[in-house]
Amino acid sequence: MAVIMVTGAASGLGYNAARALSDAGHDVVVHVRNESRLSEPGRWKGVVIGDLARVDEIHDVARQASAFGRFDAVIHNAGVMTxxxxxxxNVLAPYLLTASMDKPGRLIYLSSGMHRGGSMDLRRLSRGTGSYSDSKLWITTLALALASRWPGTSSHAVDPGWVPTRMGGAGAPDDLTAGHETQVWLATHDDVSPSTGGYWYHLQAQTPHPACQDEAFQAQLIETLESHTGVPLD
Known part of the structure; x- marks a missing residue:
């Protein structure tokens, strides 16, 4: 069985993925923003707590998570829209956690179909003025960049669909269960093709925005993240 961390696991897709992994017998470490948001504390191998909107707390989450050793998989699920x-x-937290923790066997980052409307203007990242679509373009690009940068670690991006969570709203048209199944599958199964560098929607590999697979833009994004955070990726 695998040891897997899920960020943003208090509710919605993160909680559903963590619960499915736990039900399958895996050891799950969940991240929640604060202790009051924790559900079923006895179910998990461990809990890490911190507000991913605060850079100092992101670093503390990384330290807490590192106490569990190297993870078999990390699902970067936490996100905000408005x-x-x-x-x-959506961008700095998964980057900093990735750069600060031991390289896991598998990395899964939550993207969105809205990434296709994102901007390649990385000055918006440095200024903190990027939109939700921008953030998902950039995190998808990071996921695919890591696929070729870190041998021994697979890295994927997942569009969970527009599902009826607190973020998606009650009228969202996609299936809620399908919203977490791909993350769980990527974290635990070996029969995945492509084995790394995939952009997925409901268990099917899709074609992302061309920028996400552009090596020059990948390098520019990583350089911008390193400069902005002061934390090198490698």
């Missing part, structure tokens, strides 16, 4: 913290939570 918040001034969209860049910090």
């Amino acid at each position: 918040s001034p913290d969209v860049i910090t939570v």
Whole structure:
């Protein structure tokens, strides 16, 4: 059985993925913003707590998570859609956690079909003025960049669909269960093709925005993230 960390696991897709992994017998470490949001504390191998909208707390989450050793998989699920913290939570937090923790066997990052409307203007990242679509373009690009940068670690991006969570709203048309199945599958199964560098929607590999697979843009994004955070990726 695998040891897997899921960020943003208090509710919605993160909680559903963590519960499915636990039900399958895996050891799951969940991240929640604060202790009051924790559900079923006895179910998990461990809990890490911190607000991913605050850079100091992101670093503390990384330290807490590192106490569990190297993970077999990390699912970077936490995200916000309409918040001034969209860049910090959706991009800087997964970047900093990735750069600060031991390289896991597998990395899964939550993307969105809205990434196709994102901007390649990385000055918006440095200024913190990027939109939700921008954030998902950038995190998808990071996921695919890591696929070729870190041998021994597979890395994928997942569009969970527009599902009826608190973020998606009650009228969202996609299936809620299908929203977490791909993340669980990528974290635990070996019969995955492509084995790394995939952009997925409901268990099917899709074609992302061309920028995500552009090596020059990947390098520019990583350089911008390193410069902005002061934390090197490698």
